[in-house]
Amino acid sequence: MAENTVRLKIKRQDGPNAQSRWEEFEIPYKSGMNVISAMMDIAANPVTKDGKTTTPIAYDSNCLEEICGSCAMLINGKARMACSSLVKNLEQPITVEPLSKFPLVRDLAVDRNVLFENLKKVKAWVPVDGTYDLGSGPRVTPQKQEQAYPLSNCISCTICMEVCPQFNESTGFVGAATISQVALFNDHPTGAVLKEERLHALMGDGGIHECGFAQNCVESCPKGIPLTRSISRVAGQVMVQTVKDIFSR
Amino acid sequence: MSTAASPGPPTSTSANDHPHGIAPLRAGQGHEFFWRRLHSLSGIIPVGAFLFEHILISNATAINGATAYAHQVRFLGSLPFVLGLELFGIWLPIAFHALYGFYIWYRGRANLISYPWLGNWMYSLQRWTGAIAFAYIIWHTYTMRFTGVDLHEVPGASFGKVQHELFITPLFLFYVVGLIAASWHFAYGIWLFCAKWGITVGERARQRFLYICIAFFFLLSAVGLASMAKFRSMPQQPTDPDGARQIELQTK
Numbered sequence: 001m002a003e004n005t006v007r008l009k010i011k012r013q014d015g016p017n018a019q020s021r022w023e024e025f026e027i028p029y030k031s032g033m034n035v036i037s038a039m040m041d042i043a044a045n046p047v048t049k050d051g052k053t054t055t056p057i058a059y060d061s062n063c064l065e066e067i068c069g070s071c072a073m074l075i076n077g078k079a080r081m082a083c084s085s086l087v088k089n090l091e092q093p094i095t096v097e098p099l100s101k102f103p104l105v106r107d108l109a110v111d112r113n114v115l116f117e118n119l120k121k122v123k124a125w126v127p128v129d130g131t132y133d134l135g136s137g138p139r140v141t142p143q144k145q146e147q148a149y150p151l152s153n154c155i156s157c158t159i160c161m162e163v164c165p166q167f168n169e170s171t172g173f174v175g176a177a178t179i180s181q182v183a184l185f186n187d188h189p190t191g192a193v194l195k196e197e198r199l200h201a202l203m204g205d206g207g208i209h210e211c212g213f214a215q216n217c218v219e220s221c222p223k224g225i226p227l228t229r230s231i232s233r234v235a236g237q238v239m240v241q242t243v244k245d246i247f248s249r
Numbered sequence: 250m251s252t253a254a255s256p257g258p259p260t261s262t263s264a265n266d267h268p269h270g271i272a273p274l275r276a277g278q279g280h281e282f283f284w285r286r287l288h289s290l291s292g293i294i295p296v297g298a299f300l301f302e303h304i305l306i307s308n309a310t311a312i313n314g315a316t317a318y319a320h321q322v323r324f325l326g327s328l329p330f331v332l333g334l335e336l337f338g339i340w341l342p343i344a345f346h347a348l349y350g351f352y353i354w355y356r357g358r359a360n361l362i363s364y365p366w367l368g369n370w371m372y373s374l375q376r377w378t379g380a381i382a383f384a385y386i387i388w389h390t391y392t393m394r395f396t397g398v399d400l401h402e403v404p405g406a407s408f409g410k411v412q413h414e415l416f417i418t419p420l421f422l423f424y425v426v427g428l429i430a431a432s433w434h435f436a437y438g439i440w441l442f443c444a445k446w447g448i449t450v451g452e453r454a455r456q457r458f459l460y461i462c463i464a465f466f467f468l469l470s471a472v473g474l475a476s477m478a479k480f481r482s483m484p485q486q487p488t489d490p491d492g493a494r495q496i497e498l499q500t501k
Contacts, residue, residue, distance in 0.1 A: 077363055103270040117273035163364055165372060170356040172272035205279030206272065209286055212357060213444050215368030229450060236447015242286075 004029045006038055007093035010057055012107050024049040024093065035082035035096060036061050036071055059108035066222055069155030072162070073098055073108050079162040081222045099162045112158045118174050122198045124181040126191040138189040151184035151230060153223040160217035160227055172206035176217035179208055180230035186237065199241040208235050288349045289445060292438045295338045296346050300435050304469050308476040315408035315486045316499040323404035323497065347383040371437060378434040385427030398488050405493030409486035415477060416485065428473040436466035
């Protein structure tokens with residue numbers, strides 16, 4: 001390997017039903033280069049290592065500072081954010097593949113709509129819409145804010161779902177990100193009005209009970225969110241709700 | 250036709266073929282919550298409670314000798330509704346826990362090679378130890394409860410009947426493997442139960458409780474092994490009715 005070049009092996013697929021193929025690239029190294037900026041350089045001159053002209057690689061990305069959650073992909077076999085994957089820290093050739101558990105759109109772009117659907121199912125919001133001014137909300141104590149802040153850092157990258165052995169076609173598990181958002185909005189003094197509905201939603205098929213506590217989610221979360229704490233807390237809330245339901249329904 | 254590599258937007262027909270992917274949460278649908286939680290609970294009560302009694306009380310009695318063991322077996326056999334206790338307290342719960350456990354295993358997609366982290370190892374190990382323990386339990390129940398001398402009728406033959414198997418080295422090793430698999434499955438199962446039912450919520454609480462569960466695993470294994478060592482260290486005790494009666498009538 002020449003010292004000032006970067007080798008990438010990228011999985012290409014022209015569409016959802018097309019055949020996939022691997023393409024190798026060798027490009028000049030730039031200081032501070034990450035996987036996204038490497039692919040930007042490839043797009044500027046889309047020629048493979050063998051000198052064959054190809055198309056620029058399709059992928060989702062936006063902020064390039066690990067805050068928008070768009071660019072999750074499999075880099076050297078592991079799910080991570082491409083923008084914060086610095087080339088100098090990666091073994092070469094760097095293999096880049098799309099996330100494996102979401103419908104493929106093209107190349108590295110996948111359809112992660114299932115997370116949005118799940119967040120809607122658990123009503124992951126604070127209901128404040130009305131036809132008149134609802135006034136100011138209740139105070140949130142600094143202690144509660146400190147508890148909520150880490151959970152609010154979720155960037156919807158879906159890495160916690162990709163790495164979860166229970167998130168698959170067979171279980172249709174909701175995944176750690178959604179459960180953690182339930183913890184966040186159940187804690188909110190106004191959001192808590194929907195707590196029961198959220199907990200009941202998580203009792204449906206594919207709900208919180210599908211968690212096998214392999215803990216890959218918390219290991220791989222790029223934002224360091226305490227996902228297993230959220231799962232355990234919400235699981236406790238679900239069990240308390242179950243007991244309440246048994247005696248009061 | 251689909252192999253023609255023409256990049257571009259999918260045609261209207263292929264948009265319908267778009268893979269649906271993993272289904273979103275089915276809020277308000279299905280009964281999996283009930284069965285998963287029942288599975289989790291059944292591992293503690295009654296299956297785990299039975300394992301606790303079986304290893305730490307009944308089998309440990311063998312350390313006090315053949316007569317003490319015979320008296321323990323006689324006591325268990327004389328419990329009221331003993332067949333009902335066995336059926337609803339042991340056999341059916343174990344069968345449910347094991348068979349539903351295989352169903353859970355079948356629906357998971359282990360990914361240890363990509364993500365070889367400790368929790369992920371434990372996830373797979375819990376499935377393998379469960380399978381080993383179940384295979385052992387089926388064989389052990391068949392040989393001890395349903396074939397050979399009926400120990401409910403002749404409690405005095407218990408010590409000799411167990412010895413008969415433990416003196417055969419491959420069977421002895423199967424006992425050891427079965428004991429360790431079941432002990433780990435139960436000990437880590439308690440840890441999983443507390444994590445999944447919202448009892449050990451914090452990271453440090455879970456970490457501390459893991460040490461307690463590992464200590465419990467060593468306790469179960471050690472007492473089980475000590476009982477087995479006792480069986481193997483004594484000369485073969487009789488299993489015929491007259492010899493068994495002699496053992497039973499001795500005082501401790």
